[in-house]
Amino acid sequence: MADWPHGYSRHVFDTLDSTLSEAARMAPTLTGPAWILAVEQTAARGRRGRAWSTPRGNFAGTLIMRRTGSPADAALRSFVASLALREAFVAVTGREDAFALKWPNDVLLNGGKVAGILLETVGEALVIGVGVNLAHAPTAAQVEQGALTPVSVLGETGARVAPEDFLDALAVAYARFEDQFTTYGFAPIRTAWLSHAARIGEVVTARTMRDETVGVFEDVDPSGNLILNTAKGRVAITAADVYF
Incomplete structure (x- = not known):
């Protein structure tokens, strides 16, 4: 992992209840930003407590880091994470034009939802949970009425990507956008995000x-x-x- 970003630790588990829950357990002893990956989750959740399906082969990861700046600054990390996700997807599939960003925290692949982001605070820490349908997508019956159709990377592109390989690509991309955000503020992140926004003008x-x-x-x-x-x-x- 020569490209793994400096200063970020990496924790991979075969099974966890939830990477978000593991991040909360790690928070009191956190010394620097840390990525947590679970090959399988048994009690995953999405926004507003919604269930998030994470069978083996999909990506369930969480970044935990010290919260800096205002609560508003922390919320803007969803845009940082969205851009990092899109860059990681392009890196592992080579499909530059297939991915779009849906406000506030989803990534689309060929118009279907392939990934979601969840931000939480735990004490003085910011927790960014990421779920990606790498190999499997929930059925239409498993999502709320009116929601976008879930899709998977494998189903839409034919690319078979291991969760640990995706973590490496995501961590590198996130570190780059995080450096940009902390150095220059939200303006360049906003510009980049809008350039990949789904349904703008509609x-x-x-x-x-x-x-x-x-x-x-x-x-x-x-x-x-x-x-x-x-x-x-x-x-x-x-x-x-x-x-x-």
Whole structure:
């Protein structure tokens, strides 16, 4: 692993309840950023406590690092992680144009969901959970109604990628974008993310537990909010699930 990023530790487990849970257990003794990989998870979760299927062959990884800056800065790491994921996908498949980024924290492959990101804080640590359908994708019955169709890297590209190999590619890419973020701020990350954004210029629906906003996806602002041009004017969406 000559290319493994300096300063990041690497922890690979055959089976864990959840890499997010393992990160929480590691947090009190954390001395530097650490990647955690589980070949199999038995109690994985996604956003809002949703179940996330992680059979063997898929990627279940978590990065834990000391939280620096404001809570808003921590939330912007979802864009850093999204760009790193896309770069890792391109590295392992060679498919430059097949991957797109869906606000706020998903990666799409040929229009279907191939990866998701979950950010949490544990004490003074930031935890970034990453789930990738490398070899298997959930069935339509396993996802909520209206959600994008899940796809896998193997099914869409024919590339058979081992989770540990994907971790190596992701860790290298993440370290590069993290250095860019800490050195230059969010502006270059935002520009890069928008250049790969899915459905920009098209009508999308942003839903929360309480309401729904329909509008043209115009931008992501300097705070990471989704900007929709609606019948009532431009609206900034702080948090929501986006539907196409």
